[in-house]
Amino acid sequence: MRAVIQRVSEASVMIDGSLHSRIGPGLLVLLGIAPGDEDKEIAWMIHKVLNLRIFEDNEGKMNRSVSDTRKDLLFVSQFTLYADTSRGNRPGFSSSAPFDKAHDIYNRFLETIRSTCSLPIETGCFGAEMQIGLINDGPVTLVVDTPSTQ
Numbered sequence: 001m002r003a004v005i006q007r008v009s010e011a012s013v014m015i016d017g018s019l020h021s022r023i024g025p026g027l028l029v030l031l032g033i034a035p036g037d038e039d040k041e042i043a044w045m046i047h048k049v050l051n052l053r054i055f056e057d058n059e060g061k062m063n064r065s066v067s068d069t070r071k072d073l074l075f076v077s078q079f080t081l082y083a084d085t086s087r088g089n090r091p092g093f094s095s096s097a098p099f100d101k102a103h104d105i106y107n108r109f110l111e112t113i114r115s116t117c118s119l120p121i122e123t124g125c126f127g128a129e130m131q132i133g134l135i136n137d138g139p140v141t142l143v144v145d146t147p148s149t150q
Helices: 039-051 099-116
Strands: 002-015 018-023 026-032 062-064 072-077 121-123 130-145
Touching (some): 002 039, 072 099
16 A cells, blocks of 8 residues: 655545535545555554654644644545556556455545544545645655555
């Protein structure tokens, strides 16, 4: 599992010209699913997202997590995070989980995080053509892989 985690002042998802979801200050998490991802990877990534200390404390140091600060979360499925661009100019996506498998893991991820924490959680729409708007705060952007995909 791979995530691009962005600390944002705000973020939104538009689908077919209509607002689908929006958050205020918090994290936008683009989530890619690999073929072997299962419950172990879901648990690991949820723990990492909720506990990464990337928000500033009173001294201006990145020392607080999204859980500590009680900020918003926006999760968007992103199969292109596993694009292979090593040959030619057209990306290959054979390292991404197949659609049905990825959809199942993404839904299980959302069910698990919603049952694990009480933070405000918004999502994109799996498989939809989406437009993502964001104001990156910092900017802070991290790429995080579960141990099995590093």
